[in-house]
Amino acid sequence: MKTKIILAGLIVLAAVSTRAGDSVSSGGIPSKHANLMGPTHFTETDGEKLYATVCASCHMPNAMGGTGAGFYPALAKNDKLAVSSYPVMMVMNGRGPMPSFREAMSDAQIAAVVGYVRTHFGNSYTDPVSLDEVKQVREAK
Amino acid sequence: MTSSEESSVTLKRRDLFRMIGSVAGGAAMYQAMTSLGFAADSQYAGPIKLEGNPKGAKVVVLGAGWAGLVSALELRNAGYKVELIEYNNRVGGRAWTIRGGDTITDMSGETQKCGFDSGLYLNPGPWRIPYHHRGYLDYAKRFGVQLEPFQMINFNSYVHSKDYFGGKPQRFREVQADFQGHVSELLAKTIRQDKLDQSVGKEDQEMLLEALKGWGALDKNYAYVAGPTSAERRGYEVNKGGGLMPDPVGGQPIALSDLLKSDVWRAMIFGQTHQWQASIFQPVGGMDATPKAVGKVLEDITTFNAKVTAIQQDEHGVTVTFVDSRTGKEQRQVKGDWCVCTLPLTVLSQIDVQVSPAMKEGMSAISYAAAVKTGLQFKRRFWEDDDHIYGGISFTDQPISQIAYPNFGYNRPGKGVLLGTFAWGEAAFGLASMSAADRVKAAVEQGAKIHPQYKAEYENGVSWSWHRSPFTMGCAAEWTDEQRTKHYRNLAEINGRIVLAGDHLSHLSGWQEGAILSALDAISRLHRRVVTA
Ligand SMILES: Cc1cc2nc3c(=O)[nH]c(=O)nc-3n(C[C@H](O)[C@H](O)[C@H](O)COP(=O)(O)OP(=O)(O)OC[C@H]3O[C@@H](n4cnc5c(N)ncnc54)[C@H](O)[C@@H]3O)c2cc1C
Numbered sequence: 016m017k018t019k020i021i022l023a024g025l026i027v028l029a030a031v032s033t034r035a036g037d038s039v040s041s042g043g044i045p046s047k048h049a050n051l052m053g054p055t056h057f058t059e060t061d062g063e064k065l066y067a068t069v070c071a072s073c074h075m076p077n078a079m080g081g082t083g084a085g086f087y088p089a090l091a092k093n094d095k096l097a098v099s100s101y102p103v104m105m106v107m108n109g110r111g112p113m114p115s116f117r118e119a120m121s122d123a124q125i126a127a128v129v130g131y132v133r134t135h136f137g138n139s140y141t142d143p144v145s146l147d148e149v150k151q152v153r154e155a156k
Numbered sequence: 157m158t159s160s161e162e163s164s165v166t167l168k169r170r171d172l173f174r175m176i177g178s179v180a181g182g183a184a185m186y187q188a189m190t191s192l193g194f195a196a197d198s199q200y201a202g203p204i205k206l207e208g209n210p211k212g213a214k215v216v217v218l219g220a221g222w223a224g225l226v227s228a229l230e231l232r233n234a235g236y237k238v239e240l241i242e243y244n245n246r247v248g249g250r251a252w253t254i255r256g257g258d259t260i261t262d263m264s265g266e267t268q269k270c271g272f273d274s275g276l277y278l279n280p281g282p283w284r285i286p287y288h289h290r291g292y293l294d295y296a297k298r299f300g301v302q303l304e305p306f307q308m309i310n311f312n313s314y315v316h317s318k319d320y321f322g323g324k325p326q327r328f329r330e331v332q333a334d335f336q337g338h339v340s341e342l343l344a345k346t347i348r349q350d351k352l353d354q355s356v357g358k359e360d361q362e363m364l365l366e367a368l369k370g371w372g373a374l375d376k377n378y379a380y381v382a383g384p385t386s387a388e389r390r391g392y393e394v395n396k397g398g399g400l401m402p403d404p405v406g407g408q409p410i411a412l413s414d415l416l417k418s419d420v421w422r423a424m425i426f427g428q429t430h431q432w433q434a435s436i437f438q439p440v441g442g443m444d445a446t447p448k449a450v451g452k453v454l455e456d457i458t459t460f461n462a463k464v465t466a467i468q469q470d471e472h473g474v475t476v477t478f479v480d481s482r483t484g485k486e487q488r489q490v491k492g493d494w495c496v497c498t499l500p501l502t503v504l505s506q507i508d509v510q511v512s513p514a515m516k517e518g519m520s521a522i523s524y525a526a527a528v529k530t531g532l533q534f535k536r537r538f539w540e541d542d543d544h545i546y547g548g549i550s551f552t553d554q555p556i557s558q559i560a561y562p563n564f565g566y567n568r569p570g571k572g573v574l575l576g577t578f579a580w581g582e583a584a585f586g587l588a589s590m591s592a593a594d595r596v597k598a599a600v601e602q603g604a605k606i607h608p609q610y611k612a613e614y615e616n617g618v619s620w621s622w623h624r625s626p627f628t629m630g631c632a633a634e635w636t637d638e639q640r641t642k643h644y645r646n647l648a649e650i651n652g653r654i655v656l657a658g659d660h661l662s663h664l665s666g667w668q669e670g671a672i673l674s675a676l677d678a679i680s681r682l683h684r685r686v687v688t689a
Pocket residue numbers: 024025026084085218219220221222223224241242243244247248249250251280281282283284285462463464465498499500503527528529622627628630631632657658659660665666667668669670671
């Protein structure tokens with residue numbers, strides 16, 4: 016199981032947060048119930064809700080992205096979504112400022128959110144994202 | 157060791173350290189010191205001394221957060237020509253304070269105008285300095301910045317779970333005393349029933365029993381129950397009075413099962429962890445005070461509103477390309493012999509940087525955590541007047557996660573600003589995905605579950621989501637052990653004429669001390685290369 020060492024001055028507590036949530040490793044304090052430290056993985060299962068509560072923090076609610084010292088690419092009208100394995104790979108492994116959601120999302124959640132993005136915001140790639148495909152990407156690393 | 161050997165070691169220790177330090181650098185020095193019993197917690201070794209002549213070498217420093225400020229300051233003091241290039245129109249980077257009248261815009265394009273009264277503020281990023289962050293404390297001292305105590309633990313603050321105790325917030329001291337009391341009672345019972353592991357000898361068991369009684373506030377029967385003993389820890393239902401006032405009455409402890417199910421025991425650990433143990437400080441008037449004081453002496457060499465878009469190098473020097481950060485236009489270049497680059501890895505991974513493939517791979521491997529802070533102004537300091545909470549933090553399992561009370565201006569009439577949200581990590585994503593206006597609304601709604609006074613007393617608020625922060629795109633680098641093994645050295649080594657620094661290149665990611673130590677280490681290595689070349 017992978018653990019993220021949490022640094023942060025910022026936070027409250029936990030020197031180590033357990034991402035997979037079901038076993039303890041060096042100092043991690045996982046929880047199966049209400050957690051004062053917040054969840055370590057996302058609970059939404061629906062693609063639209065996952066987009067609105069996770070991806071929208073960077074790609075924005077309208078999927079238009081944004082610019083500052085760096086940038087968040089628009090996912091709206093994005094032809095790089097044509098082949099589903101690319102967005103699946105991005106969500107699974109991340110790249111640069113885009114975090115990996117490997118630990119925080121299940122295969123079904125990743126399939127749901129990628130499916131949602133590929134069929135909304137001016138994208139109409141209607142071929143479904145299969146769980147098998149997501150699983151393969153998970154195992155490829 | 158004989159006593160004569162010991163004294164000869166004592167005599168030579170200083171020289172030994174000096175020798176190790178000059179030959180092998182800070183890391184080896186630190187190792188030597190710790191193995192001989194010094195330097196227990198901070199690796200800060202006092203003001204840096206860059207000895208030797210830089211022979212007119214010029215360094216371009218990118219980013220005027222803590223790492224950039226320290227690099228520019230110390231390199232200039234050592235005789236370098238320095239230029240400092242910064243995206244914002246201010247120094248400090250993440251070490252920042254928002255006050256009334258400030259206008260802030262994030263990457264969604266949403267603009268907020270802060271409506272706080274004068275003297276009130278929000279530290280949207282860093283807000284506390286532990287006593288062992290000696291590098292930070294030293295700069296604060298050198299630049300005359302006044303510090304005041306930051307309260308990490310307030311025994312009278314609240315611990316709240318929306319699904320337990322009927323949603324009624326519990327006092328921190330009740331939760332702490334009751335958890336400690338119940339655990340002590342259980343262990344005492346085990347000892348008295350002779351069921352404790354044989355590895356604890358009879359004599360130790362007796363002492364342990366005595367300790368548990370004191371530590372857990374148990375009564376004469378080793379039970380944790382309502383009464384005068386437990387009340388001295390968890391507080392009274394009817395407080396102590398004078399004259400013919402009613403007699404004091406101790407409160408009823410919360411059942412162990414409720415403490416466990418509700419998870420509120422987690423709140424107790426905060427102030428016990430090394431980075432959060434008292435004493436903790438904050439600069440008087442806002443976190444930006446210290447970087448501002450350092451930035452002031454660097455004004456003549458700082459270029460603001462400059463967005464770096466490319467960093468190139470060859471055997472002769474470094475060329476940095478930047479544009480006006482407000483317009484994206486007016487491309488300019490600055491050249492130097494060396495470059496200290498303190499841009500966050502988020503930004504760095506997206507710009508054109510001429511370094512080794514291994515270093516580039518490292519830049520792209522690390523993402524930054526989500527974090528949201530929201531400041532709320534109220535007509536009166538009801539948390540003090542009604543709830544008797546002076547500074548410190550309340551904890552909740554709602555998305556806002558924490559409410560932190562101002563650690564200054566206690567017991568004064570008039571308005572106050574409190575931190576109405578400090579959400580971090582996965583818990584923060586939901587809030588981080590909302591507009592600032594909605595984040596403020598959510599902070600007021602959720603906070604009202606703990607302080608019903610919110611509804612009547614709320615005036616205005618301001619919120620910052622770090623993923624949408626144009627100059628950072630995140631809160632702080634989140635390293636896994638695996639990533640650290642693979643990429644840390646590749647990122648930290650000098651790459652041709654470029655060296656990176658920042659809290660991301662420390663073991664204190666998410667702490668200003670990490671940025672300071674990283675910068676001191678990077679410029680020491682750079683300087684050694686320059687003077688020995
Ligand atoms: C929510 C939160 C809470 C925190 N709590 C604490 C705490 O309690 N105590 C503590 O000590 N630390 C805390 N920290 C961490 C602290 O803020 C950092 O460790 C520290 O400020 C990092 O300094 P730095 O110089 O490495 O980076 P930064 O401060 O990020 O500096 C980088 C600089 O580079 C500039 N820049 C970026 N891109 C470009 C570009 N393209 N061109 C030119 N310039 C650019 C930025 O504007 C910025 O000024 C907290 C951080 C956050 C976000």
